[in-house]
Amino acid sequence: MSDEHELETDCELVGIVAVADNDVIGKDGDMPWHIPADLTHFKETTMDHPVIMGRVTYEGILEALGEPLPGRTTIVLTSRPLETPENAVVANDLEGALEAAERAARKRHNTDRVFVAGGATVYEQLLPALDRLIVTEVHDDPDGDTRFPTWDRESFREVSRAEHDGFAFVEYARRERTD
Ligand SMILES: NC(=O)c1ccc[n+]([C@@H]2O[C@H](COP(=O)([O-])OP(=O)(O)OC[C@H]3O[C@@H](n4cnc5c(N)ncnc54)[C@H](OP(=O)(O)O)[C@@H]3O)[C@@H](O)[C@H]2O)c1
Numbered sequence: 544m545s546d547e548h549e550l551e552t553d554c555e556l557v558g559i560v561a562v563a564d565n566d567v568i569g570k571d572g573d574m575p576w577h578i579p580a581d582l583t584h585f586k587e588t589t590m591d592h593p594v595i596m597g598r599v600t601y602e603g604i605l606e607a608l609g610e611p612l613p614g615r616t617t618i619v620l621t622s623r624p625l626e627t628p629e630n631a632v633v634a635n636d637l638e639g640a641l642e643a644a645e646r647a648a649r650k651r652h653n654t655d656r657v658f659v660a661g662g663a664t665v666y667e668q669l670l671p672a673l674d675r676l677i678v679t680e681v682h683d684d685p686d687g688d689t690r691f692p693t694w695d696r697e698s699f700r701e702v703s704r705a706e707h708d709g710f711a712f713v714e715y716a717r718r719e720r721t722d
Pocket residue numbers: 559560561562567568569570571572573574596597598599600601603620621622623634635636637660661662663664665666668689
């Protein structure tokens with residue numbers, strides 16, 4: 544449950560990302576790899592929850608799927624006017640995104656968990672507020688134009704790790720805050 548400065552939410556805020564050994568997470572608006580098991584992992588983990596993402600990531604998903612993530616409520620961060628279908632909501636700032644996500648969590652999904660699904664600009668802003676981080680470590684050094692920001696690993700402890708061929712599913716939980 545985040546209590547990081549003004550970014551308050553009663554929900555558990557969980558980051559989810561696939562990141563390569565060289566910190567690359569994106570290329571040309573898409574992921575630089577195709578790992579079907581990771582897509583399944585993302586779908587199963589986030590299903591029936593609100594998912595906060597930046598406008599660029601949202602547009603990439605629209606291009607790939609033709610619609611926002613099915614079965615979830617997408618909260619799109621953007622400064623632009625944007626028409627969205629019923630299962631997507633526009634937020635113009637972080638506070639608005641957290642409020643919209645919390646509303647969707649309680650009213651639509653009956654959960655207290657909210658996911659933060661990138662891209663880099665959104666991870667960067669919300670990392671300090673995350674309670675948990677679910678990482679697919681991709682054991683590769685691909686070319687890319689978007690990198691996961693440096694994060695305060697000392698504030699998290701690894702709680703699970705499942706190694707697979709070429710990647711690992713790893714979960715981190717924030718250590719007790721001392722501030
Ligand atoms: N590997 C992974 O797990 C993963 C996950 C997600 C994304 N990605 C990749 O990352 C890349 C996209 O990341 P990105 O960093 O370029 O873009 P992004 O974070 O998806 O979107 C950036 C946009 O979000 C909006 N935004 C961000 N913070 C905001 C705020 N506080 N208030 C209002 N609007 C805000 C702005 O939209 P406006 O310009 O409309 O104002 C900004 O231009 C893609 O290649 C994607 O495939 C990878």
